[in-house]
Amino acid sequence: QQPVQSPQAVILREGEDAVINCSSSKALYSVHWYRQKHGEAPVFLMILLKGGEQKGHEKISASFNEKKQQSSLYLTASQLSYSGTYFCGTEIRAYNTDKLIFGTGTRLQVFP
């Protein structure tokens, strides 16, 4: 039931690109993306809704393939500040945040 994230870890140099994937076995209404820096709380990045709507606070792009129940987070021209662990969370119904299930995370490290 827990969404599967891949890869588990990514190491990048500044300026390189990365893609983080999130896959669910269930039909999804939405996918959330959060980033957690070491020792801090997770911070919301964006939500992708069934039907194509996206809501987010940062200039990070993502896609949501409803048919495949998959989402991908695209980190382009990575910066040092992108380092952290990225979690996807999946909802199967609207506003059902009680049923938000998180993946196990992808650890991203960006080096100079």
Added chain:
Amino acid sequence: DADVTQTPRNRITKTGKRIMLECSQTKGHDRMYWYRQDPGLGLRLIYYSFDVKDINKGEISDGYSVSRQAQAKFSLSLESAIPNQTALYFCATSDPWRENTGELFFGEGSRLTVL
């Protein structure tokens, strides 16, 4: 000041002791949650509350209880702590209608160690 505040931030206790973790928020959100984070396992929901009179178990509620004292306060208790409850605990809030998303707002976390 943080919008979602957790106390204590760190706590070391012994097996069998009763522990309470407290969460308060100034966001005016109705929904509050307690999550547990363990390395490699992500965030798992312990309990959630959609208003003061509504308390629900999450996926890993055994060994925990909660109290929603007011809209702004949601406490998590471990009646008799055991070592495998050693973890990082997060409180979170949300209000899909007010915020126009299902975004979760997390507190800074409470690190609990049970010896």
